[in-house]
Amino acid sequence: MMDDRMDRISAYLDGAMSAAEAAAFEAEAAENPSLAAEIEAAGALDAEVGAAFDSLLDAPLPPALLATISATTTPGTRLEEARPTVAAATPGGEGAAPAPDVAEAEPGVPGQAALGGGASSVGGIPAGGNPPREEMPPPAYAAANENRQPFFSSSIAAALALLLVGAGAGALMTRALVPGTELADGHATRGWMDEIADYHRVYARQVAHLVEVPASEKDHIETWLGKETGVPFSVPDLAASGFTFQGARLLVAGGKPVAQLLYTDADGQVMALCMLGREGPGSEEFTPRSFDGVEMVRWLAPGAAWVAVGEPGMDLEAVAREAAQEV
Amino acid sequence: MQPDATDFQAELLASLPRLRRFALSLTRHPSEGDDLVQMTCERAITNAAKWNxxxxxxxxxxxxxxxLWTSEMRKRQVRTGEGTVPAEEAAELVSHAGGEEATRAGQVMAQIMALPEGLSSVLLLVSVEGHSYAEAAAILDIPPGTVMSRMSAARVRLRAALAGEAA
Known part of the structure; x- marks a missing residue:
């Protein structure tokens, strides 16, 4: 059953190869269409696995679980202290906002998603008063809960129920909190930017087939990718930074459509601007990040996250600043 | 005031959907997964002071x-000589979205749950949550080489299973 080829594809997709190994593997794939196809299929399979697992996050939590959690919290000590936060975390009307996008657009971005702690993550949900308990829990749950814990745990549980069941806000909070969390050794969890880096490693070497739609069809690219990503934009002219627009591709990363605009410099080195739609305002910050030989600078525009992707040594921040003016 | 307690409570709440998903990947059985989440939360609350x-x-x-799951499995093997039962009903969990997408996610999820023991959790940690092999190995207490071979085995099996379904 062990499949040596899949071992290598897995190591490649999972970031377990060194940069040199990955480059050698890519070179091999460039010569071997069946291997390249298999890598692509494995990547597509991963996307399906991700979508399937992610769909679980929105499932309502079972009442029995919530009841146990509130019942096992010691009244009078931690719980007393905890209650105001939980109540404050009750989503108001906008809990049902087109929610997951904000967080989903940003996994893997340090400083953005790795929130300081529970309090700040809760702060992302609009505050409301302590909810009147009779409005909150689904009836079946309220009954189950009252059998277990006659104290104030129903209001905790009500807040919980709202948080976790109501409008998927629990999933939203979790996503806001978890993706991109830096683990103990500093490795950030894998997100859409990692996927973009993977694409870059592959496409930057496709000299003869760099783009899906060539630069000559710039207007079409803007219409097409603007529609697919849901974000209207103009292809930036980066001649001042020494980059020539070559054309575009549509990618999928983080389960969302991503516009990839490809440029080359005078030496033929490839730089890409990638964009995906998100909820939320823009920001003035240009954040550099390295992905094993692929460099990125990311910024946020209203309704979109952008990254400039290139090789070490490129002044991507200058490119990003220039592009941010033009898109 | 104990700000740390409120932080802990809020973080635990926020972690529940992901914890539940991870528990399901370990147990491959929805109700056992929920039992495991319950036990984990109880223990976490008891040990909250140890959390940094x-x-x-x-x-x-x-x-x-x-x-907790490892020791539960050990107990069961001693008691009955049996392990857990692979879940076929995972598709039910994928209930939030309508239409074709939900069906597809449900199909994929059912195949993930039907993978041999130990593969789904590796798949979740590495492919979906982006942990390195070393991190997944630490969480699961298995050698990194095993993480790698499980990732590969999971992809090979899923590819075959889903290809069979589409055909």
Whole structure:
């Protein structure tokens, strides 16, 4: 059953190869269409696995679980202290906002998603008063809960129920909190930017087939990718930074459509601007990040996250600043 | 005031959907997964003082859940000589979205749950949550080489299973 080829594809997709190994593997794939196809299929399979697992996050939590959690919290000590936060975390009307996008657009971005702690993550949900308990829990749950814990745990549980069941806000909070969390050794969890880096490693070497739609069809690219990503934009002219627009591709990363605009410099080195739609305002910050030989600078525009992707040594921040003016 | 307690409570709440997903990947059975989440939360609350707020909560919870599940499996093997039962009903969990997408996610999820023991959790940690092999190995308490071979085996099996379904 062990499949040596899949071992290598897995190591490649999972970031377990060194940069040199990955480059050698890519070179091999460039010569071997069946291997390249298999890598692509494995990547597509991963996307399906991700979508399937992610769909679980929105499932309502079972009442029995919530009841146990509130019942096992010691009244009078931690719980007393905890209650105001939980109540404050009750989503108001906008809990049902087109929610997951904000967080989903940003996994893997340090400083953005790795929130300081529970309090700040809760702060992302609009505050409301302590909810009147009779409005909150689904009836079946309220009954189950009252059998277990006659104290104030129903209001905790009500807040919980709202948080976790109501409008998927629990999933939203979790996503806001978890993706991109830096683990103990500093490795950030894998997100859409990692996927973009993977694409870059592959496409930057496709000299003869760099783009899906060539630069000559710039207007079409803007219409097409603007529609697919849901974000209207103009292809930036980066001649001042020494980059020539070559054309575009549509990618999928983080389960969302991503516009990839490809440029080359005078030496033929490839730089890409990638964009995906998100909820939320823009920001003035240009954040550099390295992905094993692929460099990125990311910024946020209203309704979109952008990254400039290139090789070490490129002044991507200058490119990003220039592009941010033009898109 | 104990700000750390409120932080802990809030983080635990926020972690529940992911913890539940991880527990399901370990048990491959929805109700057992929920039992495991329950036990994990109980233990986490009891040990809240040991949590370092500087560290992300989830890996701590994951490790705790895995520990609990490992000892549960050991007990069962001693008692009955049996392990767990692979779940076929995972598709039911995928209920939030309508139409074709939900069906597809449900199909894929059912195949993931039907993978041999130990593959789904590796798949979740590495492919979906982006942990390195070393991190997944630490959470699951298995050698990194095993993480790698399980990832490969999971992809090969899923590819075959889903290809069979589409045909």
């Amino acid at each position: 707020p500087e560290q992300p909560l989830l890996p701590w919870l994951y490790t705790m859940a895995r520990n």
